[in-house]
Amino acid sequence: MSEKPYKLILLGLPIIVFLFAVSPYQFQHAWQSSYTYAGSPAVFEAMPAITMTNETNETSSVPLSSDVVKITPQPALSDRIVDYHIQVNLNEELRVLEGEEVITWRNPGKKQVQEMYLNLYANAFKSPQTTFMKESGGQLRGDSATTNSEGYIELTSLETLQGDNLLPRVKFVSPDDQNEHDYTVATFRLIEPVAPGQEVTLRLKFEVKLPEVFARMGYSGDFIMGGQWFPKVAAYETASSHNKEEGWRVHQYHGNSEFYSNFGVYSVKIHVPEHYVVAGTGMLTKVASLGKGRKMLSFYAEDVHDFAFAASPNFVTHEASFSSEGIPGVKIKLYVDKEHEALSERYLHAARSALNYYGKFYGTYPYSTLSIVVPPKGASGAGGMEYPTLITALAADQENPGYELERTVVHEIGHQYWYGIVANNEFEEAWLDEAFTSYAEEKVMEHAYGVKTDHRIEASYMTNPAPLKLNAWEYNDHTHYAENVYIRGKLLLLDIEQIIGSDQMTKVLRTYFQTYQFKHPTTAQFQGVLEKVTKQSWQAYFDQHVYSDATNDLVISKIDKRQLTEMEKTIYEYTILLQQNSVVKRTIPIELVYENGSIVRKLWETGDEANLHFVERSEVPLLWIKLDPDQSNKLDTKLNNNFMRAELPEQERKAVTITASSLLDLLLRLLSW
Numbered sequence: 001m002s003e004k005p006y007k008l009i010l011l012g013l014p015i016i017v018f019l020f021a022v023s024p025y026q027f028q029h030a031w032q033s034s035y036t037y038a039g040s041p042a043v044f045e046a047m048p049a050i051t052m053t054n055e056t057n058e059t060s061s062v063p064l065s066s067d068v069v070k071i072t073p074q075p076a077l078s079d080r081i082v083d084y085h086i087q088v089n090l091n092e093e094l095r096v097l098e099g100e101e102v103i104t105w106r107n108p109g110k111k112q113v114q115e116m117y118l119n120l121y122a123n124a125f126k127s128p129q130t131t132f133m134k135e136s137g138g139q140l141r142g143d144s145a146t147t148n149s150e151g152y153i154e155l156t157s158l159e160t161l162q163g164d165n166l167l168p169r170v171k172f173v174s175p176d177d178q179n180e181h182d183y184t185v186a187t188f189r190l191i192e193p194v195a196p197g198q199e200v201t202l203r204l205k206f207e208v209k210l211p212e213v214f215a216r217m218g219y220s221g222d223f224i225m226g227g228q229w230f231p232k233v234a235a236y237e238t239a240s241s242h243n244k245e246e247g248w249r250v251h252q253y254h255g256n257s258e259f260y261s262n263f264g265v266y267s268v269k270i271h272v273p274e275h276y277v278v279a280g281t282g283m284l285t286k287v288a289s290l291g292k293g294r295k296m297l298s299f300y301a302e303d304v305h306d307f308a309f310a311a312s313p314n315f316v317t318h319e320a321s322f323s324s325e326g327i328p329g330v331k332i333k334l335y336v337d338k339e340h341e342a343l344s345e346r347y348l349h350a351a352r353s354a355l356n357y358y359g360k361f362y363g364t365y366p367y368s369t370l371s372i373v374v375p376p377k378g379a380s381g382a383g384g385m386e387y388p389t390l391i392t393a394l395a396a397d398q399e400n401p402g403y404e405l406e407r408t409v410v411h412e413i414g415h416q417y418w419y420g421i422v423a424n425n426e427f428e429e430a431w432l433d434e435a436f437t438s439y440a441e442e443k444v445m446e447h448a449y450g451v452k453t454d455h456r457i458e459a460s461y462m463t464n465p466a467p468l469k470l471n472a473w474e475y476n477d478h479t480h481y482a483e484n485v486y487i488r489g490k491l492l493l494l495d496i497e498q499i500i501g502s503d504q505m506t507k508v509l510r511t512y513f514q515t516y517q518f519k520h521p522t523t524a525q526f527q528g529v530l531e532k533v534t535k536q537s538w539q540a541y542f543d544q545h546v547y548s549d550a551t552n553d554l555v556i557s558k559i560d561k562r563q564l565t566e567m568e569k570t571i572y573e574y575t576i577l578l579q580q581n582s583v584v585k586r587t588i589p590i591e592l593v594y595e596n597g598s599i600v601r602k603l604w605e606t607g608d609e610a611n612l613h614f615v616e617r618s619e620v621p622l623l624w625i626k627l628d629p630d631q632s633n634k635l636d637t638k639l640n641n642n643f644m645r646a647e648l649p650e651q652e653r654k655a656v657t658i659t660a661s662s663l664l665d666l667l668l669r670l671l672s673w
């Protein structure tokens with residue numbers, strides 16, 4: 001099918017089907033709820049009906065105000081810069097989402113704002129020339145684009161509350177790479193600027209053609225993953241919050257990067273066939289029949305920065321309530337296909353284990369729901385992803401998967417704390433999310449399942465270290481991104497833990513979480529917490545290992561051996577040179593393995609010493625020296641130079657008598673122990 005008739009069908013048919021499906025019921029159902037909303041009532045009382053027009057001039061009015069029953073503001077956990085009210089119809093035949101959206105954006109800064117930025121992330125799939133497709137090569141985490149993986153989002157209407165048409169003002173920009181074929185960032189000029197503290201309300205209509213899923217969002221059979229699917233206001237930062245210039249922090253959809261948005265309130269109504277089961281961010285507040293075999297599900301979420309949903313006629317659901325220290329009470333909801341229902345308890349157990357650990361060690365999970373979506377076989381591209389209060393597990397394609405099932409659930413729930421609640425900028429400082437999540441995941445896997453991670457193997461992956469605080473798309477490729485942002489970043493946190501101890505590390509992470517929850521912190525702010533808790537400067541360490549690419553290579557540089565005779569005894573003397581480049585005080589174990597099987601363990605308190613030159617004397621020949629045999633130094637990526645044989649070469653096996661003064665000299669050299 002060529003592009004043109006395809007587009008006509010996309011534009012015309014879905015609207016007709018949509019209107020046919022919903023017109024007798026209109027959208028007023030969408031705004032009825034027995035749930036008490038915490039949104040801004042003033043906006044809705046003042047808002048006239050949206051009129052939706054299609055090519056046949058049929059209209060469907062959407063009252064937005066009169067049916068909101070009761071509004072009781074709840075204490076906000078976040079600054080709630082942006083509110084979304086979205087109604088979306090899933091056209092399951094065409095795999096199209098037809099949406100109407102009302103965005104209210106409040107200017108949090110000190111400057112007037114007249115240029116607005118919207119992310120239209122689904123345009124990442126628009127053509128092979130988009131920045132995402134070029135950077136990813138149409139592949140993500142082993143899943144590849146199919147011939148059906150083109151998709152897009154089209155803004156069909158953009159108006160102010162007063163009815164001014166802003167659509168002609170929309171232009172696409174590519175701030176990161178100037179790619180003229182990328183349509184993931186739209187900008188337009190408002191008619192009036194938004195003064196500090198004031199707000200603007202925009203009404204939009206849009207259509208999303210879902211791609212066959214290979215990268216987070218799209219369809220697979222009749223499974224739908226709605227991620228990054230609606231027009232979304234870019235993040236806005238104030239100068240005070242980040243010591244940067246106030247303004248928009250807007251980026252395109254990249255091959256490696258994830259996302260970044262401000263917090264707000266989401267009220268989302270999803271129209272689907274009656275027999276579909278839908279998981280969504282936040283609380284399901286109402287299910288209403290629309291007749292003609294369709295229904296509407298209302299979701300509501302406060303203090304989140306995104307909204308995702310998954311829909312399928314094949315989901316079965318399981319629920320469990322859970323509370324523990326830091327978890328006041330959460331309903332865990334599992335969505336899995338019937339063939340894999342037998343695994344339900346494993347998913348739920350993993351979720352409980354994760355919440356139990358994170359709640360105890362980091363802080364309160366402030367939401368009342370947590371949904372786990374298990375994508376069906378074939379939809380692995382949608383799996384292993386985090387959204388606020390909703391995660392996707394690995395796609396179910398085995399009857400009895402290994403611990404990867406638990407690990408993925410534990411990891412994605414870890415994201416609820418870092419990506420979800422702390423909410424750093426994932427475009428610019430992805431490690432603050434992925435490394436912290438990987439660290440937390442490892443703790444739970446060990447704690448709850450006894451699964452230990454081999455850090456030597458992980459360290460050996462780090463073939464190409466890079467700074468941790470890079471824009472996500474500046475890493476060479478996905479492997480380079482992953483080995484640094486996930487693995488090197490996690491090993492760095494474990495390294496800090498080795499230096500300061502587990503209790504202090506827990507205190508650092510807990511303080512960081514509690515200080516910066518809902519505040520979008522930066523690497524510098526994490527460093528600040530670390531320094532405050534440990535009462536020492538970490539600047540040199542961060543300069544070396546975070547802001548630049550240094551690993552911390554421990555090296556046995558040299559072993560010089562001699563055989564001496566002293567008081568008629570044979571003495572073996574080894575002069576050993578060790579090197580390290582850590583700038584912080586740390587303790588490095590050294591193991592000396594002797595020919596008779598005895599092992600002597602020593603500790604090197606480095607201070608800021610780069611070299612240790614010492615002499616070891618023994619009546620028994622030394623076989624091996626092992627430097628940091630348990631890899632307490634997590635940033636050592638070259639482990640082959642941590643071991644050296646100490647056998648005596650033939651020519652050096654000559655008797656040397658040492659004097660008392662040289663013995664003293666040797667002892668003096670050992671003072672750094």
Ligand SMILES: [Zn+2]
Nearest residue numbers: 411415434437
């Ligand atoms: Zn992750």
